[in-house]
Ligand SMILES: Nc1ncnc2c1ncn2[C@@H]1O[C@H](COP(=O)(O)OP(=O)(O)OP(=O)(O)O)[C@@H](O)[C@H]1O
């Protein structure tokens with residue numbers, strides 16, 4: 001996968017497959033610390049302890065009819081190859097939070113890609129789901145909520 005925005009699409013798909021009806025997608029850029037954090041939170045069914053343990057294993061999936069589950073493992077790899085990491089917090093019946101930390105100065109850092117297009121695809125394809133998007137940098141904070149009209 002070329003761009004982080006495509007990974008975000010993948011992780012958001014997981015969230016909706018888990019029944020998530022409100023997704024928070026947050027990108028925090030901290031140039032001073034050489035950190036870029038991507039956080040995707042959902043209010044879906046969450047994972048039990050065993051699923052959580054196996055979630056980033058590429059040979060683990062609960063999707064029917066397939067033998068590999070690559071979304072989380074590839075996202076974790078993208079973070080790790082920059083010297084960052086992926087963490088998942090999940091609680092059954094409450095939801096899941098996936099947090100990936102990147103080191104943008106690393107030569108293996110992927111471009112963020114077209115995050116606006118990713119958001120547009122998610123919103124157009126899933127009108128019943130509420131998407132909250134935040135993009136924070138040292139200088140700016142962009143906030144978007146698909147259920148808020150202005
Ligand atoms: N947001 C989530 N809420 C609940 N369970 C999740 C969530 N994200 C992942 N999982 C669980 O972790 C498993 C692995 O996810 P992963 O994205 O790596 O693979 P997949 O979605 O099964 O397949 P693929 O991404 O290759 O289409 C899923 O099958 C699901 O059981």
Ligand SMILES: [Mg+2]
Nearest residue numbers: 010014071072
């Ligand atoms: Mg997936």
